[in-house]
Amino acid sequence: MSAPLDPRLSRALGQGAPTGAWFLHGDAIRLRDEAAQQLVEAAVDPATRDFNYDQFRAEDVTEEQLAATLAMPPMMAERRVVYLRDVERLRTKARAVLQRVAAAPPADLALIVTARIPKGSRAAFYRDLRKACRTLEWRTPREAEIPGWIHHRARTRWKLDLSPPAAQWIAGAVGSDLSTLDAELEKLASLPADRRTDADIRDIVPRTHRIDRWRWLNLVASRDYRGALRELENVLTSERGVGLVAGLVEHHLLLGLALDVGLAGLRAALSETGRGYLSWKANTYAKQARAWTVHELDHALRALHRADRHLKSGRGDHAALAELLLELGQAKGAGR
Numbered sequence: 615m616s617a618p619l620d621p622r623l624s625r626a627l628g629q630g631a632p633t634g635a636w637f638l639h640g641d642a643i644r645l646r647d648e649a650a651q652q653l654v655e656a657a658v659d660p661a662t663r664d665f666n667y668d669q670f671r672a673e674d675v676t677e678e679q680l681a682a683t684l685a686m687p688p689m690m691a692e693r694r695v696v697y698l699r700d701v702e703r704l705r706t707k708a709r710a711v712l713q714r715v716a717a718a719p720p721a722d723l724a725l726i727v728t729a730r731i732p733k734g735s736r737a738a739f740y741r742d743l744r745k746a747c748r749t750l751e752w753r754t755p756r757e758a759e760i761p762g763w764i765h766h767r768a769r770t771r772w773k774l775d776l777s778p779p780a781a782q783w784i785a786g787a788v789g790s791d792l793s794t795l796d797a798e799l800e801k802l803a804s805l806p807a808d809r810r811t812d813a814d815i816r817d818i819v820p821r822t823h824r825i826d827r828w829r830w831l832n833l834v835a836s837r838d839y840r841g842a843l844r845e846l847e848n849v850l851t852s853e854r855g856v857g858l859v860a861g862l863v864e865h866h867l868l869l870g871l872a873l874d875v876g877l878a879g880l881r882a883a884l885s886e887t888g889r890g891y892l893s894w895k896a897n898t899y900a901k902q903a904r905a906w907t908v909h910e911l912d913h914a915l916r917a918l919h920r921a922d923r924h925l926k927s928g929r930g931d932h933a934a935l936a937e938l939l940l941e942l943g944q945a946k947g948a949g950r
Contacts, residue, residue: 632724634719634724637716637727637744638728639740657726659692668683669699670683672698672699672701672702677707677708680711695726700729702732713743717746729743755891760790761778762781762891765781765894766890766891766894772800774802777812785828798819802815825848831865843943846932855930855931870911881896918938
């Protein structure tokens with residue numbers, strides 16, 4: 615199954631075959647490399663591919679070999695294509711060659727470079743590549759956006775119409791590594807259509823934790839505080855209290871937005887604010903919002919703010935969250 619172009623590549627390639635230097639980086643290696651290969655296929659002339667396309671792994675290429683390849687003119691074609699993978703492993707002298715060519719690439723060269731930049735690195739090498747090249751980054755979405763990313767990726771890449779609960783199940787089972795998630799989606803796409811039900815997905819992608827963060831957030835947002843309290847110890851086996859409170863704050867803010875502008879307004883706001891990965895759950899937010907009033911949401915947000923302060927002052931996760939749930943439950947019982 616051929617992959618559709620990343621929207622950013624579609625815009626760039628709408629201007630013709632890629633030339634110049636391209637720098638693709640990020641932690642989602644599988645997705646990054648898929649985009650790099652798409653650039654290669656768009657740039658190379660199939661009839662002269664054997665003469666005009668070179669691919670190297672950075673740890674295998676020497677300074678001399680890289681310099682000679684980048685200096686070679688195309689043969690019987692408009693351009694040469696050089697794909698250099700994982701340049702974080704490139705030797706010092708070869709880095710200098712790459713930087714020099716990337717800063718002023720020949721008009722008949724398409725240079726495609728990939729990297730996984732070490733966390734916290736401030737090396738001038740990466741800064742210079744970002745500045746010299748056309749740069750695209752594959753960044754892991756925030757925790758709250760992972761099920762939405764799965765839902766979108768399944769539909770656009772693998773032609774899978776996953777239900778929101780199935781996307782949430784996969785997120786809880788697999789985690790947030792995009793390459794691993796994409797591999798699971800590819801596995802599901804290889805199955806016959808009648809074996810992709812939600813029940814099948816739960817069997818094929820078993821979850822190691824009893825409850826994931828999204829199901830727990832839904833319990834709280836649905837005002838099932840007893841259920842959330844029962845599952846608190848289980849969710850804390852894989853999550854930290856500060857992260858759960860941050861997720862609850864965002865969730866309750868979206869409930870308030872749904873209460874104020876309705877489902878259509880919520881969808882529009884998510885799109886306009888760059889939170890499209892949350893639109894998969896817009897119906898859920900709108901449904902949950904019916905159980906709340908503006909006053910109750912204001913009270914819940916103030917309680918969440920206190921819980922956040924307690925957690926950051928060193929109070930234990932279980933104690934702080936249990937107190938939060940009890941406070942929210944008492945406010946509900948009092949009809950606030």
